[in-house]
Each structure stands twice: as C-alpha cells, then as structure tokens.
Amino acid sequence: MTETAGAHDDWRRFLTRWSEEWADACALDDELGPDDEEARRARWLGFAPAPPARIEALEERLGHRLPPSYRTFLEVTDGWRHAGGFVWRLAGTADARWYEDDAGLAEIFQEDLAKDASREEVLEATIWTRALELAVDSDAVAVLLDPEDVDEHGEWALYTWAPWTAGPPERHASFWEFMRDAYREFHSLRARDDDRPEFVNATTRELDARVAEARRDALRGAYASAEEVLTEAREFGRPRAGALRDQIRWLLGDRYARTFEGLAGDPVYAPELLPALLAEETEHRGRSWDADGAYAAHLRGGPDGTRELEHEVLGRLREGTYAYVARGPFGDAVRTAREQARWGETDAAWRTLLAALPDWRPPGPDLLAPVGLLADPLLGPVLTPERGRVLLSTPRGEEATGVVPAAVDQDPRGLAWLAEPAPGSDRRQAYRFVLVEGVEPAALPGLFGADDGTALRVPMQEWEARRTLRTDGVSSSYDDQALVSVGRAGDGWSFAVDREPQPFHDVRFVSPAVAASRYGRAVVVWAEPDSFDRGALFHLSVAEHGVERYAFTVFGGRCERSGEIPPELVPERLFPEVRDGGRYRRGLGEAAALDAVAARFGVTLPRFALDHGRLHTFRTRSWTRPPESGETYTVITVGPRRGGRSEA
Structure with a gap:
C-alpha cells in the first residue's frame, strides 16, 4: 500500500489501480459527462503521455525545471481527472501556469503574518506570489507547486487551499504525496457514500x-x-x-x-x-x-x-x-x-x-x-x-497472557512535598491539615464537623467544592470553618486538608486536634508563607484521647511551645534561624518539620489526589474562638454589596 517514490513505474502502477477502482465504483445509472464516460470505458482517468518535447517546452515557458515527481507523472499522463473529491481536472503541459492572485489572497494572508513567524508560516502566507497552479477545474480549490520550498531531491512542496477550509494552505511534501493524499480522499468519500453499491476492491x-x-x-x-x-x-x-x-x-x-x-x-x-x-x-x-x-x-x-x-x-x-x-x-x-x-x-x-x-x-x-x-x-x-x-x-x-507491567507510583511519600511550590508556579501555598488515628475518613465530620448534622459531600475537585459553597459571597474571620478534603493518610490514619486557609490568628486560634483525638491521636499542622512583616508560620499540635499533649508555633521571630515535645520535633532543632534569634522565613525548616512529623507518626498525604482527584469534603468547626470584648474581626462581602467591613 505504500509506494516509495514518484518514478515512472510507480506512477503507472498507482494510477492504473486508481483508475480501475474509480471505474468500478461508478454506478450503472450514474449520469456522467462525455469526458468521464470515456474515462470509465477506458478504465483510465489520465490521458496520453506527454512527449519529451512538450515537457521541455513547458519548462522553457516557466523558466524552471519541473520537480521530479511531476515530471515523471507527465511522462505517464498529460493531466488527470478527479484528483480526490474536489479537484476535477489537474493540469498537464498545456494548462500548468503561474498562479494569478485575482482574489488578493497574498495581501490577506500576509496581513495576519506575525513578525516572529516561522519559515513554514512565511511560506504558507506568501505562496500566492510565486506558485505554479495545477488546478484546471475544481470546487474553488487551489493546487499550488512552490518553487521556493524545495527538498534535497529537488521536489517542490505542494500546497492546497479552499475558501471553505477557514485555515492556512495545507502542505504536501511533493506532487507525489499530494496525489497519494488525493487517492486516499477518493477512497474515503466513496467508502462513506451509502447511496452507491458496496465499495470493495x-x-x-x-x-x-x-x-x-x-x-x-x-x-x-x-x-x-x-x-x-x-x-x-x-x-x-x-x-x-x-x-x-x-x-x-x-x-x-x-x-x-x-x-x-x-x-x-x-x-x-x-x-x-x-x-x-x-x-x-x-x-x-x-x-x-x-x-x-x-x-x-x-x-x-x-x-x-x-x-x-x-x-x-x-x-x-x-x-x-x-x-x-x-x-x-x-x-x-x-x-x-x-x-x-x-x-x-x-x-x-x-x-x-x-x-x-x-x-x-x-x-x-x-x-x-x-x-x-x-x-x-x-x-x-x-x-x-x-x-x-x-x-x-x-x-x-x-x-491476554496474564502478564502485567510493574505499576509505578506517582505520589511522593510523606508530607515534605507540601513545602514545594505548586506545580507550574514558584509560589508556595498556605495549608493546614488534621491527621486522625484509628478513625476512617467517613467518621471525621462526627469528630470536628461544623455541627452535629455535618456530612461528607459528593467527591469533587477542590476548586469545584469551594465554588459550590461560595453562594452568598461572604467570608468572616469570626468563624473560621475550614472546607477540608478527606481521605486516608497511611496505615490507620485519616486526613482532612485545607489548602486555602484564612490567615492564622495567633490570639484566637483553637487547634482542632483535641476534638479530633477522641479515639486516639490527632495531629494538626498549619503553615503559611511570609506575610507582610510577620515572617512565616509553622504550627504543630498533637492531642490524644481529648487532651493536648504538646504544641509549638513558629511565627516570624517568635517561637511558642507547650507540653513535652519529642526530641525529633523540638522547634529549635527544626528551625535553626529561630534558635539563633533570627526571623523564620519559609524554607528548609518547613520541609524538615514535615519530614519529622511523617516519620514519627508514619503518615503521608496524597499529592496526586489533592491536586487532580476528586475527594469528599466537609466543613469543620471553627479554628478560632469567638472574639472577646475589644477584639475585632473582619467580614468580607463579594458581589452586590461592595468592599468589606470590620466589626467588634
């Protein structure tokens, strides 16, 4: 099926097969014009070969030696009928001529040519100024040989274009390749024509x-x-x-x-x-x-x-x-x-x-x-x-043979990937999460859901879950209810993750670890990048059976701690800049802390599922306590009511 060149014998075999298939595909009741009727009887879509003198005269008239595949084509037939479904007559030696741009296509295409256009784009846009036109009769289709787009074998590229394509000209590597494509088009159109006899050959x-x-x-x-x-x-x-x-x-x-x-x-x-x-x-x-x-x-x-x-x-x-x-x-x-x-x-x-x-x-x-x-x-x-x-x-x-390739995991193990920038970005995200031991994800709303009736929502992508909740356009630091995605965090652990948290409120923050630890241990982590002049934040709190065991918060130049912190989690060990009296800027300390948490509790978070998958979500109880007298909070309204307001 794949001819290899445009030599004389190649053309003869190829065009003979095409002609015979075309003739056999004509229905007995087809109304053909005299020219097509002659082609059907002769079982030949071409004409007599062009004598060498006629080919040489054409080359002299054009001022160019013809590309090899078109030249050998003419040696077999001086023109062609039905080159596909929309070109009804291809030029022989008498009809080949330089393209006359009566429609002003050169100007139209060059208007849209970008300054940094590639060579291919320039050739497509300027073909109209130099091409040899081969379409003698067609459905407004131009068939253009380009003497400036020449390969190492001397073949000219051929471009086809029709106004109903609404695109740039289509390039074919040579006249031979164009005719191969036209033959495929003939087959394709005929095979899909249900009004004709079955097309079999x-x-x-x-x-x-x-x-x-x-x-x-x-x-x-x-x-x-x-x-x-x-x-x-x-x-x-x-x-x-x-x-x-x-x-x-x-x-x-x-x-x-x-x-x-x-x-x-x-x-x-x-x-x-x-x-x-x-x-x-x-x-x-x-x-x-x-x-x-x-x-x-x-x-x-x-x-x-x-x-x-x-x-x-x-x-x-x-x-x-x-x-x-x-x-x-x-x-x-x-x-x-x-x-x-x-x-x-x-x-x-x-x-x-x-x-x-x-x-x-x-x-x-x-x-x-x-x-x-x-x-x-x-x-x-x-x-x-x-x-x-x-x-x-x-x-x-x-x-099937029963043999399968090895499955390669895509998720990084542990938690340290959270310290990396988001894919395709150099910006690190804020996040907070709760890890709960001995509880399946479906039970998490009952531990620290927004209210007694909180239930898991249908699995959605994170952005979609947030969009469906933003109906009133109102958010408030008074009641910091996180929208969390939930799942399994390793053997015996579940997670609830919020990757768009409100800003950490160091005065009114209430760790959900205590509420979440009813049946075992619970771990809470909250991290934020540098925020104005406050530096970065990293918080860890661990509770067990309803009692907080230890916690620390590194926030800029401050480090607050409580309880008996295990040696591998001591903040001064993980955040050396704070130990040395400096200000914590988000960096290596965060990744080290996440690695230490993952190692101590044997937990992991699924990056792929959080980035690309669909997970159940629910609203948690507030991560901040109500404001006391003299404390302020912020309500932001987006929509018909403009701006925001602060209230006491």
Missing part, C-alpha cells in the same frame, strides 16, 4: 485485513504499530479504523475531536464510549451545558435507548454520582479501585486496575480497552496519559 480488502490484524496487535499491547495502521486505514475511510484509533488516542490523552466515529451510538458500545464523550464535554463546558442534540451525529441509527442512556449518564455526571461498571473479575477490581480512589489512594487504585486488566473482557470486538474508566469521576483522573500507555501495552481481552 483489492485495496479495501487489504486495508480491512490490516485493520483486523491491527486490532489484535492493539490487544496484544503493540498499540503504537496498531495506531499507525489504523490511522492510514482511517484516511482511506475504512470502517472501524477511526473508532479503534480514537480509543488509543483517548487513553493517551489526545481527545480533541476524537468521537469514536459513530461507535458510541451502537447499543453494544454506548455504555462504554458515550459516558467518556459526555464526561469530556462536562469537564470543559461545565455541568450546566445542554447536551440535547449534541451527539446526534454520534448516535445516528441508534435506538431510542441510546438517547435515553445519554440523558441518564449526563444527569449522573452533573450530580457527581456516575460510576463506571464492568463485568466479572475486572468489575470487582473496578469497585475496589473506586473505593481506594475515593479516599485518595490513587496509586493503590491504579495497582488494583492494572493487576486485573488481563481479566477485562470487551462487550464486542470493536472495543480495545476499558475506555469508559475515563468517564468515572474517581477513576478517570487516575488514568493519566502515562498510565494510559501502560494500560495499552498490557495484553488483554482475547489476547
């Missing part, structure tokens, strides 16, 4: 056999070579190729305009693929977008039940209650992994899924992998593009 049979083998290769784990084959077959319009290729691209993180090409409307595959499409749209458009009719093209021909599934899934995605479901042992692993991801154990969830992948069984032959996992609000974030590559490289389905 040696080319389609070969491609379909390669698609079938690529499907098996993909299930064996050879996804890269399978994708290459499927991409070529899709360009020829072969059924299934695009839908199979899109599944690979989705798991690799490339989802733009990947729609599974109608497979999501098939009742067999809709439960797997349609939620993935809807989840992607919900992620980008928000939960309030109206999907009615949005996927009509993908659901064409599907039963009413598929449309009903669309509305059902969209409703559950908006509510945050959608859950991916699979059959058999893999389905059991999915349920276990969801429970792990729900509490922040995303590395464990990935290990669970990967170990069970050989047990995955598709509902039909056109599904290559459990793509529907990406729609699950808990498991979707777990499947990063890196993990998608591992999943795709694992033999599964009918090709």
